[in-house]
Amino acid sequence: MSKAIKRILIVDDEEDLCEILQFNLESEGYETEVAYSAEEALQKDLSRFNLLLLDVMMGKMSGFKLIDTVRRELKLDVPVIFLTAKSEENDLLTGFNLGADDYITKPYSLKELIARVKVALKRSVPISENEKAKVLHYEQVVLDLEAKSLMIDDEKVELTLKEFQILCLLFENKNKIFSRDEILERIWGDSVVVTNRTVDVNITRLRKKLKQYGEYLKNRPGLGYYFET
Missing domain, CATH: 3.40.50.2300 (Response regulator)
Structure with missing residues (x-):
């Protein structure tokens, strides 16, 4: 085809x-x-x-x-x-x-x-390597990988593509720490020149959009970010 x-x-x-x-x-x-x-x-x-x-x-x-x-x-x-x-x-x-x-x-x-x-x-295609998993959820946080949508307490939350991809990366690998450089490489790619501060900006926005669940997005000083369960 x-x-x-x-x-x-x-x-x-x-x-x-x-x-x-x-x-x-x-x-x-x-x-x-x-x-x-x-x-x-x-x-x-x-x-x-x-x-x-x-x-x-x-x-x-x-x-x-x-x-x-x-x-x-x-x-x-x-x-x-x-x-x-x-x-x-x-x-x-x-x-x-x-x-x-x-x-x-x-x-x-x-x-x-x-x-x-x-x-x-x-990188505009769904980033999940597990194609069978179309929906990811934890408590009342639900990520639809096909629709690229986030639902919190049954309400849709608007995300940019990069915010969605970062959240998917951390969500699919709960409790695994990703350095800023790893996030940049996985989400933006080696050929894209962006700064570590870009990751911080996106994480800050994600925490606000996740509302009470934003506290699950953790930062280990000197190491990186992870989604804690």
Whole structure:
């Protein structure tokens, strides 16, 4: 059976760059569409796409505002890679805090970009190695691996894709300690440059979203994080 073709939306106001990206991504077998502004992107059915490539600085609506809309209003967990000339740590953290999967600064090589696209698409599938286990639960915390959803006390809790993947990793390996570097490698991959602080930010958000169960997300100083039972 042939694999389904992955669809990628490129959102950038530089037409020449979009043309180059389209040509190279389609040469790799992907289907692509282009939007030259965030506003134009929002006119499309974004649920059709397997990956969004977003520029940060665009017209009236920035890439940051676009991903915030995608995550909070449209409730989509589609992987997102930022393509931008902004490389300051605060900008990187802003992107990741809003739910980005990767952040590539310009100029970049097309080989690097394609490699990161492949990583992001690969990591967008359910991360559980136990395919038979579709639902994980502990007390009133329930993780649905197929729907990528979290239920607490029978109420749905919205998570970003990375938050869900981190929680799954710790939830499936209860009481096992994962260092920040291990979490970065498993969730973001070796080809993605992010800081340990990114893990801390995601864990802090997870604790708040888990409400009274947030206390189960433990930190062993100098070692890492784990889900305690």
